[in-house]
Amino acid sequence: MRFLLILLCSVFIKAQSGPDFSILADKAFQKLYQNPDDCISYSQALLISDQNPEHRIVLQNIISQAYAMKGDYVQSVNIYSQKENLKENEQLSYFLQAAGDYNLADQYQNLDLYGQSQRIISGLLSDPKLLKGDHTGMHVITAKLYQLQALNLGINRNYPNALENLSKSDQYLGLSNQENQILKLENSIFRASFLMRQNKSEEARHLLETTLALVEKNTDYYFLQALTAENLSRYYFLKEDYQMAAEFLEKGLSTIENLPYNSLKAKIYESLSKNYFALHNDEKYHQYNKLYTELRTKLDSNTKEGIRYIVKLVETNQNNTLGFQNQKQLKKTTLISSGFIVIIAGLVICFLILKSTNKDLKKQYDFFEKQKKQEQKPPETLQDIAEKNTFTQVTPEKDSNKISKEKEDEILGKLEEWEKQQRFLDKSMTLSVLSSQMGVNTKYLSEVINNSKGKNFNSYINDLRINHIARLLRTDPVYLNYKVSYLAEYSGFSSHSAFTTVFKSVTGMSPNVYIQEISKSRTV
Structure with missing residues (x-):
């Protein structure tokens, strides 16, 4: 266009x-x-x-x-x-x-x-x-x-x-x-x-x-x-x-x-x-x-x-x-740009001060910083995940009831591919469904998610969904026009209320507040 x-x-x-x-x-x-x-x-x-x-x-x-x-x-x-x-x-x-x-x-x-x-x-x-x-x-x-x-x-x-x-x-x-x-x-x-x-x-x-x-x-x-x-x-x-x-x-x-x-x-x-x-x-x-x-x-x-x-x-x-x-106009443009930078710096400082006095603001700040880092860093490879998992091993002794290192790496690879395909957006996705699709024992899958992601399956899939829809709202202005109920359905939640509750727990703000903040930043 x-x-x-x-x-x-x-x-x-x-x-x-x-x-x-x-x-x-x-x-x-x-x-x-x-x-x-x-x-x-x-x-x-x-x-x-x-x-x-x-x-x-x-x-x-x-x-x-x-x-x-x-x-x-x-x-x-x-x-x-x-x-x-x-x-x-x-x-x-x-x-x-x-x-x-x-x-x-x-x-x-x-x-x-x-x-x-x-x-x-x-x-x-x-x-x-x-x-x-x-x-x-x-x-x-x-x-x-x-x-x-x-x-x-x-x-x-x-x-x-x-x-x-x-x-x-x-x-x-x-x-x-x-x-x-x-x-x-x-x-x-x-x-x-x-x-x-x-x-x-x-x-x-x-x-x-x-x-x-x-x-x-x-x-x-x-x-x-x-x-x-x-x-x-x-x-x-x-x-x-x-x-x-x-x-x-x-x-x-x-x-x-x-x-x-x-x-x-x-x-x-x-x-x-x-x-x-x-x-x-x-x-x-x-x-x-x-x-x-x-x-x-x-x-x-x-x-x-x-x-x-x-x-x-x-x-x-x-x-x-x-x-x-002419050169005068160039200097004026430079001055305006410098003033704009000063204003932005001031806003950032104010934001940093405010976030220290409010838990929700702290969570919001952490969420935005996390998203920025995720966008900047290259995607994690299976080898990276495997190496990281190696350092998290606590006990070197072999446990017959514990999943093997090879099996854990295999499951991590399947999870990585599952995330890339954005199949977490499927509303019917559960731990049992995912284990069936991957051909993996439910207990093993749950154990790998708990160990590698630091959270249970529900928290893991909810974080993926919220981060995905939050990125779309930030990068594609079309999504800002949609109702929260559609965003909830699109990201795989069963209800508007469940989506709102999880969204706030992850980002520190409701979907409506998040959309307002993104809209404001686009008009600056």
């Missing part, structure tokens, strides 16, 4: 270069919505033979966007950073300099750094030179800026302002060329998404059905078809028509299944797993949940690397990355 910069490129080219390059770049742009790999190969071939600095920036932006569509944010930032030297950049047109700054804002949004993205866009939209021009190039970049601003506002749940910015974006678009038409289609998809979040579901459905009919007329734009179907499935999910929702998701997936639109695929896999979970189709639930988990892990890793890369890039090359913004 955030891969939208390059729509303006071919328009710029018409004003800045000859017709041959305009046609070639337009073709490269269209390939973004057909196959990112083809787009990259095609654009790189053009880049090799073209030494015009403005042409090269246009092509680099197209390639950067193609990598972003694949979810390869490291390469996306890397391509973006390959600018010409400062002397050449100073000679670029105003619009291509603005496009460079827009690309930086788009990179920030791809990496979930919404505040940084929004500050750059606000600065560009406040420039009279951009807003008061009367030629097509300026109109397209302005439309793009309002569109990206709308997405940033939507992330922060400011849906009325998000819709207002989409309307402003449409005002700068006509139907004179294909780029403008695609922008309007994308705006329709985003508008429907925001309407659904405002409980205007019927209006959203009508808009999405109309949009889907339009995008299916051009069968080459597979990305737009899949994105529209994915959004339309949400309408049926909210109506609890899980079968229809799954059918739309399967339809959308079929258009991009063999294409590397990995970020969109991850969303579809996750939504399919939710719908098949609701339909009690365990086979398909586990199938898509596994695909989602594997792809999400890969994307999260790439996002973290991309953030480190872009932070280093901005720190060492602020003049290049911000293009035509």
Whole structure:
């Protein structure tokens, strides 16, 4: 949803270069919505033979966007950073300099750094030179800026302002060329998404059905078809028509299944797993949940690397990355960032003071720290578990009633695989069921869990469930919209009350309080 910069490129080219390059770049742009790999190969071939600095920036932006569509944010930032030297950049047109700054804002949004993205866009939209021009190039970049601003506002749940910015974006678009038409289609998809979040579901459905009919007329734009179907499935999910929702998701997936639109695929896999979970189709639930988990892990890793890369890039090359913004604005941005860091440090200190006076706050702090460490450390291997278990042996004497070391290692390996497959979310899972599935004696299984996990089976599986749903609430804003009763069912609890009780015992707060805290942190 955030891969939208390059729509303006071919328009710029018409004003800045000859017709041959305009046609070639337009073709490269269209390939973004057909196959990112083809787009990259095609654009790189053009880049090799073209030494015009403005042409090269246009092509680099197209390639950067193609990598972003694949979810390869490291390469996306890397391509973006390959600018010409400062002397050449100073000679670029105003619009291509603005496009460079827009690309930086788009990179920030791809990496979930919404505040940084929004500050750059606000600065560009406040420039009279951009807003008061009367030629097509300026109109397209302005439309793009309002569109990206709308997405940033939507992330922060400011849906009325998000819709207002989409309307402003449409005002700068006509139907004179294909780029403008695609922008309007994308705006329709985003508008429907925001309407659904405002409980205007019927209006959203009508808009999405109309949009889907339009995008299916051009069968080459597979990305737009899949994105529209994915959004339309949400309408049926909210109506609890899980079968229809799954059918739309399967339809959308079929258009991009063999294409590397990995970020969109991850969303579809996750939504399919939710719908098949609701339909009690365990086979398909586990199938898509596994695909989602594997792809999400890969994307999260790439996002973290991309953030480190872009932070280093901005720190060492602020003049290049911000293009035509003057030094005074850079100092102001640095000052704001420093102030923000001081505020965060103060909040952390206050939190540390408060936690020492309240047991629940202490438990909350410990829970967040535990989750952070679990995300940072690599997954524990069977060898690690076995070695750790070796050091916990208390008595070297052989006990005929005690489980053997080999059998214990075998059970630990099976438990590790069971955790990776997230089968603890099964509501019917008990110690007896698990022992039957593993082909392990119940007594042995209970003994291994007590010794290696330091808790009984019920505490062990409840901790897994709560940590899993807490991570989803923290990393995926979609879950913040769900009722606690659905979260309880999704994580394998038999009742709302049981889920709430266990959640508070593990985290030190109720699910509602936890959701409020996560929501607050996302709006800072």
